[in-house]
Amino acid sequence: MNVQQKNLVTLLAVALVAGGLGLYAYFGVMQPEQQDAQRKQAEEKVFAVQSPGEPGTDGGTSPEPVFTWLSVDVAQGKTVMELQDNTWRITSPVSALADKTEVSTLVSQLSAAKFKATLEENPTDADIERYGLKQPRATIMARAYVPDAQGGGADDPARQRSITVYLGLENNFDGSVYVRREGDPRVYTAQGGLRFLLLKHTNEWRDRVAFPVEEPSLLRIEVKARKNAFVLERATTEKPWKLAQPVELRAATGQVTRMVSALNGYRAIxxxxxxxxxxxxxxxxxxxxxxxxxxxxxxxxxxxLTELELDGVKQTFALSEWDSESMLSQVDSLALNALELEPKDFKDRKVLSFSVRDVHRIVIHPAAPGGETISVVLAPDTGKWEMASPMVANARQFKVASLLGSLEKLEASAIGESSPKSWSKYGISDTSGGVTLQDAQGQEVARLRLGTPVKGNPQRLWARGSSEDVLEVEKSTLEALPLALTELMDGAPAASGTP
Structure with missing residues (x-):
């Protein structure tokens, strides 16, 4: 063996020794240190649902543990909650939905809660009594499972965990609370916030949504109140509401939404x-x-809903029933007013009922006798708006579109008499100023007729639209409409005008 070969053998031997030392350092020193660190982390957690060294939240290799059952036993009583079909329910001492926000906060606190310090490794009976743990102020039991890499494990007994923690007295020095864990003899201190979170009566864990209704999901509403009764309905959730009883008329969607939202806003007191x-x-x-x-x-x-005097105090109670759920609760007395509406309250305040796509001709009638009538038509060959009278010219497309959009959204400020015997007393006739909308065949789609100023409120005009109700419309809103020839005709200087 020559010198070069000897040197190569020496290098290989050194590399093997170094590698062996490295493996020894990892498996003999580093890995136990990592295991000790994991064990320490697991022991620091109040609810250590993972065994030391098990992959999970501490190792960052699996999802958070999923809590499925909770029991909170405090001086105010014992409350048991269970996760059923992804919904938390109180199962004892009552059967009721749990407040998902409150339970979510509790679960987050339990997942994150850690011990501040270990006070006693082997406490005596006297120590346990001194810390208020012989007869704990609160007992918290929890069941959870540690999900596998695919998020499963709910039915795997090997991944189930059950933990019981006892809370004792509060440490007046720093506000922490004395804690013991079942199967662990030691006495710890933990954050005092955990104790405050858990010292709740069963009712404080209950869901307080007394009226679980939302307007977008509804198809029909039947109401019978003290003074009124009515039925609202629509074919689909995308269709507008109509009042079906006691009279038939299109209903104001905004009013229906406000009624349902107002009722939904009253929580159980x-x-x-x-x-x-x-x-x-x-x-x-x-x-x-x-x-x-x-x-x-x-x-x-x-x-x-009803009112009842209990212990000398008049109170309002509500009973809501849906699917397999039922809630009996005390609510604010104003909840009764949310349903105490008259049918006329649902009248749609939209002045005109039409679809823009149906309009092929717009006729603007002058308010003053002898004024010029303005006509704008949709050319069938180009699909563009053109002036037809009092002269032929190109129309300002965006102005016409703006006019139609504004007329479609125009709402009355108030609704007056329905089907008056005489429209003339409001200054309204067939020759009144306003706007007529026609379809491609020249049939009237909608018409707005304007009358005299409202008595006592000159900033409004009497008006007649698609319904048979006398309407009050703001003058300022009408004055903002592009109704003048100079506004609608292309090439003419812009100017404001009124019919």
Whole structure:
């Protein structure tokens, strides 16, 4: 073996020794240190749902643990909550929906809560009593599973975890709370916020949405209140609302939305005490107001409200029933007003009912006798608007489009008399100033007739639109419409005008 070969063998031997030392350092020193660090991290967590060294949130290689069952036993009582079909429910002492925000906050706190310090490694009975843990102030039990890489594991017994934690007295020095964990003899301190979060009565964990209805999901609304009764309906959720009873007329969607939103906004103030519940239910058999909301998806939501004097105080109660759910609660007395509406309150305030695509001719009638009538037509060959009278010319396309858009959105400020015997007392006749919209065959699509100023409110004009109601329309809104020849004709100087 020559010198070069000897040197190569020496280098290989050194490399093998170095590699062996490296492997020894990793498996003999580094890996145990990492395991100790993982074990320490797991022990620092109050709810350590993962075993030390198990891949998970501490190692950053799997999703967060999923809590499925919670029991909170405090001085105010014991509350048991369970995740069913991705929805948290209270299963004891009552059966009710849980407040998803409150439970979500609790789960987040439990997932993140860590011990601040270890006070006693092997506490005596006297120590346990001194820290308020012999008879704990609160007992929290939780069940969770650690998801696998695919997010499953809910039914895998090997991935299930059950943890019980006891909370004792508060440390007045720093606001922390003394804690023990089942199966662990040590006494710890933990953040005091955990204790405040858990010291709640069952009712504080309950969902307080007393009226689970939203206008976009509804197809029919039936209401019977103290003074009025009405039915609203629509063919699909994309169609406009109409009043079906006691009279038929198109309804103002905004008013329907406001009614449903107002009712939905009233939350449960509290829940009847068990000793009063039967009396409240009896009163609800003859409600002051009741409503049925038919949804596109799911069964109807039935709501009943009543007033009852309990312990010398008049209170308003509501019973809502939908699908397999039921909620009996005390609500604000103003919730009754949300349903106490007159049919006329739903009258659509839109002045004209038409679709822009149906309009092929616009005729502007002058307000003053002898004034010029202006006509704008949609040319069938070019699809562009053209002036037809009092002269032939090109029209300003964007001005015509603006006029039609404004007329389509025009709303009355108030609705007056319906089907008056004489429109003339409002200054309205067949020759009144205004605008007529016609289709391709020359048939009238819609017409706006303007009358005299409203008595007592000269800033408004009486008007007649697509309905048989007398309307009040703001003069300023009408003056903003491009109704003058100089505004509509291409090449003419812009100017404002009124009919």
């Amino acid at each position: 509290s829940f009847p005490e068990p000793k009063h519940e039967e009396k409240v239910r009896q009163a609800l058999e003859k409600p002051l107001a009741q409503a049925t909301f038919v949804r596109k998806i799911g069964g109807p939501v039935r709501v009943r």
